[in-house]
Amino acid sequence: xxxxxxxxxxTKKYHNQLAVNNVNMEIKQGxxxxxxGKNGAGKTTLLRMISGLTMPSSGEIDLFNETSxxxxxxxxxxxxxxxxxxxxxxxxxxxKNLEYYRIQRGIAEKDSIDYALKIVGLHDTxxxxxxxxxxxxxxxxxxxxxxxxxxxxxILDEPINGLDPTGIVEFREILLKLNRERNTTILISSHxxxxxxxxxxxxxxxxxxxxxxxxSSEELSNKCRKALAIKVxxxxxxxxxxERELGSSEYEILNDNEIKLYDLMNVPEKVSKVLINNNIMxxxxxxxxxxxxxxxxxxxxGGHNA
Amino acid sequence: MLxxxxxxxxxxxNRKYFWIYTGIIAAMAVLVTxxxxxxxxxxxxxxxxxLDIATQAFTLPIYLVGVFVExxxxxxxKNQTFKVVSFGVxxxxxxxxxxxxxVILSMLSAxxxxxxxxxxxxxxxxxxxxxxxxxxxxxxxxxVLWIAAISIGTFIALVFNSSNISAFVYFGIxxxxxxxxxxxxxxxxxxxxxxxxxxxxxxxxxxxxxPLTIENIGPAILVxxxxxxxxxxxxxxxxxxxxxx
Numbered sequence: 317x318x319x320x321x322x323x324x325x326x327t328k329k330y331h332n333q334l335a336v337n338n339v340n341m342e343i344k345q346g347x348x349x350x351x352x353g354k355n356g357a358g359k360t361t362l363l364r365m366i367s368g369l370t371m372p373s374s375g376e377i378d379l380f381n382e383t384s385x386x387x388x389x390x391x392x393x394x395x396x397x398x399x400x401x402x403x404x405x406x407x408x409x410x411x412k413n414l415e416y417y418r419i420q421r422g423i424a425e426k427d428s429i430d431y432a433l434k435i436v437g438l439h440d441t442x443x444x445x446x447x448x449x450x451x452x453x454x455x456x457x458x459x460x461x462x463x464x465x466x467x468x469x470x471i472l473d474e475p476i477n478g479l480d481p482t483g484i485v486e487f488r489e490i491l492l493k494l495n496r497e498r499n500t501t502i503l504i505s506s507h508x509x510x511x512x513x514x515x516x517x518x519x520x521x522x523x524x525x526x527x528x529x530x531x532s533s534e535e536l537s538n539k540c541r542k543a544l545a546i547k548v549x550x551x552x553x554x555x556x557x558x559e560r561e562l563g564s565s566e567y568e569i570l571n572d573n574e575i576k577l578y579d580l581m582n583v584p585e586k587v588s589k590v591l592i593n594n595n596i597m598x599x600x601x602x603x604x605x606x607x608x609x610x611x612x613x614x615x616x617x618g619g620h621n622a
Numbered sequence: 623m624l625x626x627x628x629x630x631x632x633x634x635x636n637r638k639y640f641w642i643y644t645g646i647i648a649a650m651a652v653l654v655t656x657x658x659x660x661x662x663x664x665x666x667x668x669x670x671x672x673l674d675i676a677t678q679a680f681t682l683p684i685y686l687v688g689v690f691v692e693x694x695x696x697x698x699x700k701n702q703t704f705k706v707v708s709f710g711v712x713x714x715x716x717x718x719x720x721x722x723x724x725v726i727l728s729m730l731s732a733x734x735x736x737x738x739x740x741x742x743x744x745x746x747x748x749x750x751x752x753x754x755x756x757x758x759x760x761x762x763x764x765x766v767l768w769i770a771a772i773s774i775g776t777f778i779a780l781v782f783n784s785s786n787i788s789a790f791v792y793f794g795i796x797x798x799x800x801x802x803x804x805x806x807x808x809x810x811x812x813x814x815x816x817x818x819x820x821x822x823x824x825x826x827x828x829x830x831x832x833p834l835t836i837e838n839i840g841p842a843i844l845v846x847x848x849x850x851x852x853x854x855x856x857x858x859x860x861x862x863x864x865x866x867x
Contacts, residue, residue: 367708420629451788
Protein backbone atom coordinates (compact mmCIF):
# COMPACT_ATOMS: atom_id res chain seq x y z
CA UNK A 317 0.00 0.00 0.00
CA UNK A 318 1.20 3.53 -0.78
CA UNK A 319 1.96 5.95 2.00
CA UNK A 320 -0.25 8.99 1.57
CA UNK A 321 0.55 10.91 4.72
CA UNK A 322 3.81 11.05 6.57
CA UNK A 323 5.10 13.42 9.20
CA UNK A 324 8.75 13.89 9.99
CA UNK A 325 9.76 15.33 13.35
CA UNK A 326 6.63 17.43 13.36
CA THR A 327 6.72 19.85 16.25
CA LYS A 328 4.47 22.62 17.51
CA LYS A 329 5.52 24.95 20.25
CA TYR A 330 3.26 27.53 21.88
CA HIS A 331 5.55 29.99 23.60
CA ASN A 332 7.73 27.60 25.60
CA GLN A 333 5.22 24.79 25.74
CA LEU A 334 5.64 21.83 23.39
CA ALA A 335 2.17 20.81 22.23
CA VAL A 336 3.47 18.29 19.71
CA ASN A 337 7.02 17.01 19.95
CA ASN A 338 8.87 15.43 17.02
CA VAL A 339 6.00 13.31 15.75
CA ASN A 340 6.79 10.76 13.06
CA MET A 341 3.74 8.97 11.78
CA GLU A 342 2.82 7.26 8.56
CA ILE A 343 -0.57 6.51 7.08
CA LYS A 344 -1.08 4.19 4.17
CA GLN A 345 -3.80 4.33 1.60
CA GLY A 346 -6.96 2.58 2.76
CA UNK A 347 -5.99 2.74 6.44
CA UNK A 348 -8.43 3.72 9.13
CA UNK A 349 -5.93 5.33 11.43
CA UNK A 350 -7.03 5.79 15.01
CA UNK A 351 -5.14 8.53 16.80
CA UNK A 352 -5.37 7.73 20.48
CA GLY A 353 -4.62 10.14 23.28
CA LYS A 354 -6.25 11.69 26.28
CA ASN A 355 -7.57 15.25 26.25
CA GLY A 356 -4.73 17.70 25.78
CA ALA A 357 -2.35 15.03 24.47
CA GLY A 358 -1.75 16.94 21.24
CA LYS A 359 -4.14 15.10 18.91
CA THR A 360 -6.00 18.19 17.75
CA THR A 361 -2.82 20.23 17.33
CA LEU A 362 -1.34 17.43 15.22
CA LEU A 363 -4.47 17.26 13.04
CA ARG A 364 -4.59 21.06 12.80
CA MET A 365 -1.05 21.09 11.44
CA ILE A 366 -1.82 18.34 8.93
CA SER A 367 -4.92 20.27 7.84
CA GLY A 368 -3.05 23.55 7.49
CA LEU A 369 -4.97 25.37 10.20
CA THR A 370 -1.82 25.97 12.17
CA MET A 371 1.79 26.14 11.08
CA PRO A 372 4.33 23.68 12.48
CA SER A 373 7.19 25.15 14.49
CA SER A 374 9.46 22.63 12.82
CA GLY A 375 9.32 19.34 10.96
CA GLU A 376 7.73 18.26 7.74
CA ILE A 377 4.37 17.07 6.46
CA ASP A 378 4.28 14.89 3.37
CA LEU A 379 0.77 14.61 1.96
CA PHE A 380 0.37 12.74 -1.32
CA ASN A 381 4.12 13.19 -1.87
CA GLU A 382 3.92 16.96 -1.52
CA THR A 383 5.93 18.75 1.13
CA SER A 384 6.12 22.36 -0.05
CA UNK A 385 3.58 24.91 1.14
CA UNK A 386 2.12 25.22 -2.34
CA UNK A 387 2.14 21.47 -2.91
CA UNK A 388 0.43 20.85 0.42
CA UNK A 389 -2.34 23.29 -0.48
CA UNK A 390 -2.85 21.31 -3.69
CA UNK A 391 -2.85 18.02 -1.80
CA UNK A 392 -5.36 19.33 0.71
CA UNK A 393 -7.88 19.65 -2.10
CA UNK A 394 -7.97 15.85 -1.94
CA UNK A 395 -8.82 15.82 1.75
CA UNK A 396 -11.95 16.29 3.81
CA UNK A 397 -11.58 17.47 7.36
CA UNK A 398 -13.60 18.18 10.45
CA UNK A 399 -11.34 19.69 13.08
CA UNK A 400 -12.91 20.39 16.45
CA UNK A 401 -16.41 21.53 15.45
CA UNK A 402 -17.91 21.61 11.96
CA UNK A 403 -18.07 25.18 10.69
CA UNK A 404 -21.17 26.36 8.90
CA UNK A 405 -23.21 29.51 8.57
CA UNK A 406 -26.07 29.50 11.08
CA UNK A 407 -28.48 31.39 8.83
CA UNK A 408 -28.25 28.94 5.92
CA UNK A 409 -29.95 25.56 5.53
CA UNK A 410 -27.96 22.34 5.20
CA UNK A 411 -28.34 22.39 1.45
CA LYS A 412 -27.37 26.06 1.08
CA ASN A 413 -24.36 25.58 3.34
CA LEU A 414 -23.19 22.70 1.19
CA GLU A 415 -23.95 24.68 -1.98
CA TYR A 416 -21.69 27.44 -0.61
CA TYR A 417 -18.87 24.94 -0.15
CA ARG A 418 -19.60 23.25 -3.49
CA ILE A 419 -19.13 26.55 -5.32
CA GLN A 420 -16.08 27.41 -3.25
CA ARG A 421 -14.36 24.10 -3.89
CA GLY A 422 -15.26 24.09 -7.57
CA ILE A 423 -17.14 20.79 -7.41
CA ALA A 424 -18.91 20.53 -10.73
CA GLU A 425 -21.50 17.88 -9.83
CA LYS A 426 -24.51 19.60 -8.29
CA ASP A 427 -25.98 16.27 -7.24
CA SER A 428 -22.99 15.74 -4.94
CA ILE A 429 -24.93 17.72 -2.33
CA ASP A 430 -27.98 15.47 -2.42
CA TYR A 431 -25.73 12.43 -2.45
CA ALA A 432 -23.79 13.59 0.61
CA LEU A 433 -26.94 14.64 2.48
CA LYS A 434 -28.54 11.29 1.77
CA ILE A 435 -25.54 9.36 3.03
CA VAL A 436 -25.61 11.21 6.36
CA GLY A 437 -29.40 11.16 6.60
CA LEU A 438 -30.01 14.89 6.34
CA HIS A 439 -31.73 14.93 2.96
CA ASP A 440 -35.12 15.81 4.45
CA THR A 441 -34.14 18.84 6.57
CA UNK A 442 -35.58 21.27 3.99
CA UNK A 443 -35.17 24.93 4.89
CA UNK A 444 -34.30 24.29 8.52
CA UNK A 445 -31.41 26.56 9.35
CA UNK A 446 -28.10 25.24 10.66
CA UNK A 447 -28.52 27.17 13.92
CA UNK A 448 -31.58 25.04 14.67
CA UNK A 449 -29.77 21.74 14.15
CA UNK A 450 -28.99 19.39 17.02
CA UNK A 451 -25.34 18.67 17.77
CA UNK A 452 -25.65 15.28 16.10
CA UNK A 453 -27.12 16.85 12.96
CA UNK A 454 -24.30 19.40 12.91
CA UNK A 455 -21.71 16.63 13.13
CA UNK A 456 -23.42 14.73 10.34
CA UNK A 457 -23.51 17.82 8.16
CA UNK A 458 -19.79 18.17 8.81
CA UNK A 459 -19.32 14.65 7.54
CA UNK A 460 -21.48 15.43 4.50
CA UNK A 461 -19.19 18.34 3.71
CA UNK A 462 -16.11 16.20 3.93
CA UNK A 463 -17.44 13.43 1.69
CA UNK A 464 -19.09 15.76 -0.85
CA UNK A 465 -15.92 16.01 -2.90
CA UNK A 466 -15.08 12.29 -2.71
CA UNK A 467 -11.84 12.92 -0.81
CA UNK A 468 -8.97 10.47 -0.76
CA UNK A 469 -8.42 11.04 2.93
CA UNK A 470 -10.76 12.10 5.71
CA ILE A 471 -9.31 13.84 8.74
CA LEU A 472 -11.74 13.70 11.63
CA ASP A 473 -11.06 15.14 15.04
CA GLU A 474 -13.28 13.64 17.73
CA PRO A 475 -16.18 13.37 15.27
CA ILE A 476 -18.47 11.35 17.51
CA ASN A 477 -18.46 13.85 20.36
CA GLY A 478 -22.03 14.79 21.07
CA LEU A 479 -23.58 11.97 19.10
CA ASP A 480 -26.15 9.72 20.74
CA PRO A 481 -25.58 5.94 20.67
CA THR A 482 -27.62 5.51 17.48
CA GLY A 483 -25.76 8.37 15.88
CA ILE A 484 -22.43 6.80 16.81
CA VAL A 485 -23.39 3.51 15.19
CA GLU A 486 -24.62 5.30 12.04
CA PHE A 487 -21.49 7.42 11.90
CA ARG A 488 -19.29 4.34 12.20
CA GLU A 489 -21.24 2.57 9.47
CA ILE A 490 -20.81 5.54 7.13
CA LEU A 491 -17.06 5.61 7.72
CA LEU A 492 -16.70 1.89 7.21
CA LYS A 493 -18.76 2.11 4.03
CA LEU A 494 -16.60 4.93 2.65
CA ASN A 495 -13.47 3.01 3.48
CA ARG A 496 -14.79 -0.22 1.99
CA GLU A 497 -16.44 1.13 -1.14
CA ARG A 498 -14.22 4.07 -2.04
CA ASN A 499 -11.01 3.00 -0.33
CA THR A 500 -11.11 6.33 1.51
CA THR A 501 -8.28 6.62 4.00
CA ILE A 502 -9.49 7.89 7.37
CA LEU A 503 -7.49 9.57 10.09
CA ILE A 504 -9.69 9.76 13.15
CA SER A 505 -8.85 10.93 16.63
CA SER A 506 -10.81 10.01 19.67
CA HIS A 507 -10.53 9.38 23.36
CA UNK A 508 -13.48 7.00 23.18
CA UNK A 509 -11.26 3.98 22.67
CA UNK A 510 -14.01 1.38 22.56
CA UNK A 511 -15.36 3.18 19.51
CA UNK A 512 -11.99 3.44 17.81
CA UNK A 513 -11.36 -0.25 18.36
CA UNK A 514 -14.37 -1.02 16.16
CA UNK A 515 -12.99 1.03 13.29
CA UNK A 516 -9.26 1.37 13.20
CA UNK A 517 -6.88 -0.75 11.19
CA UNK A 518 -3.87 1.14 12.54
CA UNK A 519 -3.33 2.96 15.79
CA UNK A 520 -1.08 5.82 16.78
CA UNK A 521 -0.67 6.63 20.45
CA UNK A 522 0.17 10.15 21.57
CA UNK A 523 0.76 11.41 25.09
CA UNK A 524 1.87 14.85 26.26
CA UNK A 525 2.71 15.74 22.67
CA UNK A 526 4.99 12.77 22.24
CA UNK A 527 4.13 10.10 19.71
CA UNK A 528 4.60 6.86 21.61
CA UNK A 529 3.88 4.08 19.18
CA UNK A 530 2.23 3.11 15.93
CA UNK A 531 0.70 -0.36 15.60
CA SER A 532 -1.49 -2.22 13.16
CA SER A 533 -4.68 -3.67 14.62
CA GLU A 534 -3.15 -7.16 14.27
CA GLU A 535 -0.09 -6.13 16.24
CA LEU A 536 -2.29 -4.57 18.85
CA SER A 537 -4.47 -7.69 19.04
CA ASN A 538 -1.37 -9.75 19.63
CA LYS A 539 -0.18 -7.40 22.32
CA CYS A 540 -3.58 -7.40 23.97
CA ARG A 541 -4.07 -11.14 23.59
CA LYS A 542 -4.98 -13.06 26.74
CA ALA A 543 -2.12 -15.18 27.95
CA LEU A 544 -0.55 -16.88 30.91
CA ALA A 545 2.68 -15.08 31.70
CA ILE A 546 5.01 -17.65 33.21
CA LYS A 547 8.38 -16.90 34.77
CA VAL A 548 10.58 -19.96 34.97
CA UNK A 549 14.23 -20.95 35.45
CA UNK A 550 14.67 -22.46 31.97
CA UNK A 551 12.37 -21.30 29.21
CA UNK A 552 13.68 -23.69 26.52
CA UNK A 553 13.09 -26.70 28.72
CA UNK A 554 9.74 -25.38 29.90
CA UNK A 555 8.61 -24.82 26.30
CA UNK A 556 9.56 -28.38 25.37
CA UNK A 557 7.59 -29.72 28.35
CA UNK A 558 4.56 -27.61 27.49
CA GLU A 559 4.63 -28.98 23.95
CA ARG A 560 5.26 -32.57 24.95
CA GLU A 561 3.09 -32.99 28.02
CA LEU A 562 0.39 -30.40 27.49
CA GLY A 563 0.23 -30.57 23.70
CA SER A 564 0.32 -26.81 23.19
CA SER A 565 2.39 -24.88 20.69
CA GLU A 566 0.58 -21.58 21.29
CA TYR A 567 3.33 -19.95 23.27
CA GLU A 568 5.98 -17.29 22.87
CA ILE A 569 9.36 -17.17 24.56
CA LEU A 570 9.91 -13.55 25.54
CA ASN A 571 13.34 -13.84 27.17
CA ASP A 572 15.49 -16.24 29.17
CA ASN A 573 12.95 -16.73 31.91
CA GLU A 574 9.59 -15.63 30.57
CA ILE A 575 7.07 -17.42 28.40
CA LYS A 576 3.64 -16.37 27.26
CA LEU A 577 1.20 -19.20 26.85
CA TYR A 578 -1.85 -18.34 24.78
CA ASP A 579 -3.97 -21.37 25.50
CA LEU A 580 -4.59 -23.47 28.61
CA MET A 581 -5.83 -20.27 30.20
CA ASN A 582 -8.47 -22.20 32.12
CA VAL A 583 -6.08 -24.70 33.67
CA PRO A 584 -3.16 -22.76 35.13
CA GLU A 585 -2.84 -25.28 38.01
CA LYS A 586 -2.27 -28.06 35.47
CA VAL A 587 0.47 -26.04 33.78
CA SER A 588 2.22 -25.29 37.07
CA LYS A 589 1.97 -28.91 38.20
CA VAL A 590 3.52 -30.22 34.99
CA LEU A 591 6.38 -27.71 35.12
CA ILE A 592 7.14 -28.40 38.78
CA ASN A 593 6.98 -32.15 38.26
CA ASN A 594 9.61 -31.73 35.53
CA ASN A 595 11.94 -29.84 37.89
CA ILE A 596 11.35 -26.43 36.39
CA MET A 597 11.57 -23.63 38.91
CA UNK A 598 8.32 -21.69 38.63
CA UNK A 599 8.84 -18.12 39.86
CA UNK A 600 5.45 -16.70 38.98
CA UNK A 601 2.41 -17.22 36.87
CA UNK A 602 -0.19 -14.61 36.08
CA UNK A 603 -3.04 -14.09 33.73
CA UNK A 604 -2.53 -11.24 31.25
CA UNK A 605 -4.62 -9.66 28.56
CA UNK A 606 -5.83 -6.15 28.08
CA UNK A 607 -8.26 -4.21 25.99
CA UNK A 608 -7.33 -1.07 24.05
CA UNK A 609 -8.07 1.15 27.02
CA UNK A 610 -5.83 -0.82 29.37
CA UNK A 611 -3.14 -1.06 26.75
CA UNK A 612 -3.18 2.71 26.34
CA UNK A 613 -3.16 3.31 30.08
CA UNK A 614 -0.21 0.94 30.48
CA UNK A 615 1.57 2.62 27.59
CA UNK A 616 1.34 6.07 29.09
CA UNK A 617 2.54 4.83 32.42
CA GLY A 618 -0.45 3.74 34.45
CA GLY A 619 -3.79 4.99 35.64
CA HIS A 620 -2.46 8.15 37.25
CA ASN A 621 -1.57 9.39 33.77
CA ALA A 622 -4.86 8.50 32.13
CA MET B 623 -10.03 32.52 -6.10
CA LEU B 624 -12.97 33.09 -8.42
CA UNK B 625 -14.80 30.15 -6.81
CA UNK B 626 -14.11 31.51 -3.36
CA UNK B 627 -15.54 34.93 -4.30
CA UNK B 628 -18.54 33.38 -6.06
CA UNK B 629 -19.29 31.30 -2.97
CA UNK B 630 -19.06 34.37 -0.74
CA UNK B 631 -21.41 36.31 -2.98
CA UNK B 632 -23.82 33.34 -3.02
CA UNK B 633 -23.75 33.21 0.79
CA UNK B 634 -24.44 36.89 1.24
CA UNK B 635 -27.15 37.12 -1.37
CA ASN B 636 -28.88 34.24 0.40
CA ARG B 637 -28.84 36.20 3.60
CA LYS B 638 -31.54 38.64 4.66
CA TYR B 639 -28.96 40.95 6.23
CA PHE B 640 -27.63 42.19 2.88
CA TRP B 641 -31.08 42.88 1.46
CA ILE B 642 -32.44 44.49 4.61
CA TYR B 643 -29.41 46.76 4.91
CA THR B 644 -29.49 47.76 1.26
CA GLY B 645 -33.26 48.18 1.41
CA ILE B 646 -33.09 50.49 4.43
CA ILE B 647 -30.47 52.76 2.86
CA ALA B 648 -32.33 52.78 -0.46
CA ALA B 649 -35.51 53.68 1.40
CA MET B 650 -33.67 56.49 3.18
CA ALA B 651 -32.36 57.79 -0.17
CA VAL B 652 -35.90 57.79 -1.54
CA LEU B 653 -37.10 59.48 1.63
CA VAL B 654 -34.58 62.30 1.12
CA THR B 655 -36.04 63.07 -2.30
CA UNK B 656 -39.56 62.88 -0.90
CA UNK B 657 -38.64 65.23 1.95
CA UNK B 658 -37.17 67.64 -0.57
CA UNK B 659 -40.36 67.47 -2.54
CA UNK B 660 -42.63 68.21 0.41
CA UNK B 661 -40.34 70.68 2.14
CA UNK B 662 -41.45 74.28 1.97
CA UNK B 663 -38.20 75.78 3.26
CA UNK B 664 -36.14 75.08 0.12
CA UNK B 665 -36.72 77.62 -2.62
CA UNK B 666 -35.15 76.12 -5.70
CA UNK B 667 -35.99 72.43 -5.49
CA UNK B 668 -34.52 70.21 -8.16
CA UNK B 669 -32.62 66.95 -8.50
CA UNK B 670 -29.30 68.78 -8.99
CA UNK B 671 -29.52 70.11 -5.46
CA UNK B 672 -30.11 66.63 -4.05
CA LEU B 673 -27.17 65.28 -6.02
CA ASP B 674 -25.00 68.09 -4.74
CA ILE B 675 -25.93 67.26 -1.16
CA ALA B 676 -25.26 63.57 -1.84
CA THR B 677 -21.81 64.50 -3.18
CA GLN B 678 -21.04 66.44 -0.01
CA ALA B 679 -21.76 63.25 1.93
CA PHE B 680 -19.01 61.28 0.20
CA THR B 681 -17.34 60.42 3.51
CA LEU B 682 -20.51 58.67 4.67
CA PRO B 683 -19.90 55.48 2.60
CA ILE B 684 -16.67 54.94 4.58
CA TYR B 685 -18.94 53.98 7.46
CA LEU B 686 -21.51 52.21 5.29
CA VAL B 687 -18.94 49.87 3.70
CA GLY B 688 -17.93 48.72 7.19
CA VAL B 689 -21.07 46.60 7.17
CA PHE B 690 -20.00 44.85 3.97
CA VAL B 691 -16.64 44.10 5.55
CA GLU B 692 -18.56 42.61 8.44
CA UNK B 693 -20.60 40.49 6.01
CA UNK B 694 -17.56 39.29 4.09
CA UNK B 695 -14.95 38.84 6.81
CA UNK B 696 -16.14 39.26 10.40
CA UNK B 697 -19.03 36.89 9.80
CA UNK B 698 -16.53 34.19 8.82
CA UNK B 699 -14.43 34.90 11.90
CA LYS B 700 -17.55 34.58 14.03
CA ASN B 701 -18.60 31.28 12.45
CA GLN B 702 -15.05 29.93 12.25
CA THR B 703 -15.39 29.15 8.58
CA PHE B 704 -11.82 30.02 7.64
CA LYS B 705 -11.18 26.35 8.24
CA VAL B 706 -11.55 25.94 4.49
CA VAL B 707 -7.75 26.13 4.35
CA SER B 708 -7.95 22.45 5.25
CA PHE B 709 -9.50 21.94 1.80
CA GLY B 710 -6.58 23.63 0.08
CA VAL B 711 -7.82 27.22 -0.07
CA UNK B 712 -4.68 29.34 0.30
CA UNK B 713 -4.47 32.06 2.91
CA UNK B 714 -3.57 34.61 0.25
CA UNK B 715 -6.74 33.68 -1.63
CA UNK B 716 -8.76 34.35 1.50
CA UNK B 717 -7.14 37.74 2.17
CA UNK B 718 -7.58 39.04 -1.39
CA UNK B 719 -11.02 37.50 -1.89
CA UNK B 720 -12.37 39.10 1.26
CA UNK B 721 -11.55 42.57 -0.07
CA UNK B 722 -12.99 41.77 -3.50
CA UNK B 723 -16.15 40.26 -2.03
CA UNK B 724 -16.80 43.31 0.13
CA VAL B 725 -16.18 45.55 -2.90
CA ILE B 726 -18.63 43.56 -5.05
CA LEU B 727 -21.28 43.58 -2.34
CA SER B 728 -20.79 47.32 -1.86
CA MET B 729 -21.05 47.95 -5.60
CA LEU B 730 -24.18 45.87 -5.89
CA SER B 731 -25.72 47.64 -2.95
CA ALA B 732 -24.63 51.05 -4.27
CA UNK B 733 -26.16 50.25 -7.64
CA UNK B 734 -29.52 49.42 -6.03
CA UNK B 735 -29.41 52.49 -3.77
CA UNK B 736 -28.37 54.86 -6.56
CA UNK B 737 -31.01 53.46 -8.88
CA UNK B 738 -33.70 53.98 -6.25
CA UNK B 739 -32.34 57.44 -5.48
CA UNK B 740 -32.16 58.49 -9.13
CA UNK B 741 -35.57 57.16 -10.08
CA UNK B 742 -37.24 58.74 -7.05
CA UNK B 743 -35.33 61.99 -7.72
CA UNK B 744 -36.50 62.09 -11.31
CA UNK B 745 -40.05 61.27 -10.30
CA UNK B 746 -40.38 63.68 -7.38
CA UNK B 747 -38.04 66.49 -8.39
CA UNK B 748 -38.04 66.25 -12.15
CA UNK B 749 -35.16 65.77 -14.53
CA UNK B 750 -33.07 64.86 -16.31
CA UNK B 751 -30.31 66.34 -14.21
CA UNK B 752 -27.34 67.98 -15.95
CA UNK B 753 -25.29 67.30 -12.83
CA UNK B 754 -25.93 63.53 -12.90
CA UNK B 755 -22.99 62.65 -15.17
CA UNK B 756 -20.57 64.69 -13.06
CA UNK B 757 -21.98 63.11 -9.92
CA UNK B 758 -21.37 59.66 -11.39
CA UNK B 759 -17.78 60.56 -12.33
CA UNK B 760 -17.10 61.87 -8.82
CA UNK B 761 -18.76 58.76 -7.43
CA UNK B 762 -16.57 56.47 -9.54
CA UNK B 763 -13.41 58.32 -8.49
CA UNK B 764 -14.43 58.22 -4.84
CA UNK B 765 -14.96 54.45 -5.17
CA VAL B 766 -11.18 54.01 -5.22
CA LEU B 767 -11.01 55.56 -1.76
CA TRP B 768 -13.95 53.53 -0.48
CA ILE B 769 -12.17 50.39 -1.70
CA ALA B 770 -9.18 51.56 0.32
CA ALA B 771 -11.46 51.84 3.35
CA ILE B 772 -12.67 48.29 2.68
CA SER B 773 -9.05 47.08 2.62
CA ILE B 774 -8.39 48.73 5.97
CA GLY B 775 -11.62 47.28 7.37
CA THR B 776 -10.76 43.80 6.10
CA PHE B 777 -7.36 43.92 7.74
CA ILE B 778 -8.93 44.99 11.03
CA ALA B 779 -11.61 42.30 10.75
CA LEU B 780 -8.92 39.66 10.21
CA VAL B 781 -6.88 40.81 13.19
CA PHE B 782 -9.76 40.90 15.67
CA ASN B 783 -11.87 37.79 16.12
CA SER B 784 -14.72 39.78 17.62
CA SER B 785 -16.84 41.68 15.12
CA ASN B 786 -17.77 44.21 17.81
CA ILE B 787 -14.15 45.06 18.52
CA SER B 788 -13.22 45.24 14.84
CA ALA B 789 -16.21 47.53 14.15
CA PHE B 790 -15.22 49.71 17.09
CA VAL B 791 -11.61 49.96 15.89
CA TYR B 792 -12.64 50.61 12.27
CA PHE B 793 -15.05 53.39 13.10
CA GLY B 794 -12.67 54.73 15.72
CA ILE B 795 -9.86 55.04 13.17
CA UNK B 796 -11.97 57.01 10.72
CA UNK B 797 -13.61 59.15 13.36
CA UNK B 798 -10.56 59.89 15.47
CA UNK B 799 -7.54 60.10 13.16
CA UNK B 800 -8.14 63.70 12.17
CA UNK B 801 -8.51 64.73 15.80
CA UNK B 802 -5.42 62.84 16.85
CA UNK B 803 -3.41 64.52 14.08
CA UNK B 804 -4.75 67.89 15.22
CA UNK B 805 -3.69 67.21 18.81
CA UNK B 806 -0.26 65.97 17.72
CA UNK B 807 0.36 68.97 15.50
CA UNK B 808 -0.73 71.28 18.29
CA UNK B 809 1.17 69.67 21.14
CA UNK B 810 4.10 67.83 19.55
CA UNK B 811 5.10 69.09 16.13
CA UNK B 812 3.08 71.27 13.83
CA UNK B 813 4.26 69.35 10.75
CA UNK B 814 2.08 66.44 11.83
CA UNK B 815 -0.72 68.36 10.16
CA UNK B 816 0.73 67.36 6.77
CA UNK B 817 -0.53 63.85 7.47
CA UNK B 818 -4.02 65.17 6.85
CA UNK B 819 -3.15 65.33 3.16
CA UNK B 820 -2.87 61.56 3.07
CA UNK B 821 -6.12 60.73 4.79
CA UNK B 822 -8.91 59.00 2.88
CA UNK B 823 -11.49 61.39 4.31
CA UNK B 824 -9.48 64.43 3.19
CA UNK B 825 -9.22 63.09 -0.33
CA UNK B 826 -12.93 62.29 -0.37
CA UNK B 827 -13.73 65.85 0.60
CA UNK B 828 -11.57 67.07 -2.28
CA UNK B 829 -13.33 64.76 -4.74
CA UNK B 830 -16.67 65.94 -3.41
CA UNK B 831 -16.17 69.66 -3.54
CA UNK B 832 -13.13 70.64 -5.60
CA PRO B 833 -12.96 70.88 -9.39
CA LEU B 834 -12.14 67.62 -11.12
CA THR B 835 -8.58 68.47 -12.18
CA ILE B 836 -5.58 66.18 -12.52
CA GLU B 837 -4.03 67.90 -9.48
CA ASN B 838 -7.02 66.87 -7.38
CA ILE B 839 -7.82 63.50 -8.93
CA GLY B 840 -4.25 62.11 -9.21
CA PRO B 841 -3.22 62.27 -5.53
CA ALA B 842 -6.66 61.05 -4.43
CA ILE B 843 -6.44 57.98 -6.64
CA LEU B 844 -2.84 57.40 -5.60
CA VAL B 845 -3.76 57.53 -1.91
CA UNK B 846 -6.60 55.07 -2.53
CA UNK B 847 -4.38 52.64 -4.43
CA UNK B 848 -1.55 52.84 -1.89
CA UNK B 849 -3.89 52.18 1.05
CA UNK B 850 -5.49 49.28 -0.80
CA UNK B 851 -2.17 47.67 -1.71
CA UNK B 852 -0.62 48.22 1.72
CA UNK B 853 -3.57 46.92 3.74
CA UNK B 854 -4.29 43.98 1.45
CA UNK B 855 -0.61 43.10 1.73
CA UNK B 856 -0.78 43.40 5.51
CA UNK B 857 -3.85 41.13 5.54
CA UNK B 858 -1.94 38.54 3.51
CA UNK B 859 1.07 38.76 5.81
CA UNK B 860 -1.06 38.54 8.91
CA UNK B 861 -3.08 35.56 7.66
CA UNK B 862 0.05 33.69 6.61
CA UNK B 863 0.89 32.81 10.22
CA UNK B 864 -2.52 33.12 11.82
CA UNK B 865 -3.89 30.25 13.86
CA UNK B 866 -7.19 29.45 12.23
CA UNK B 867 -9.77 28.58 14.83
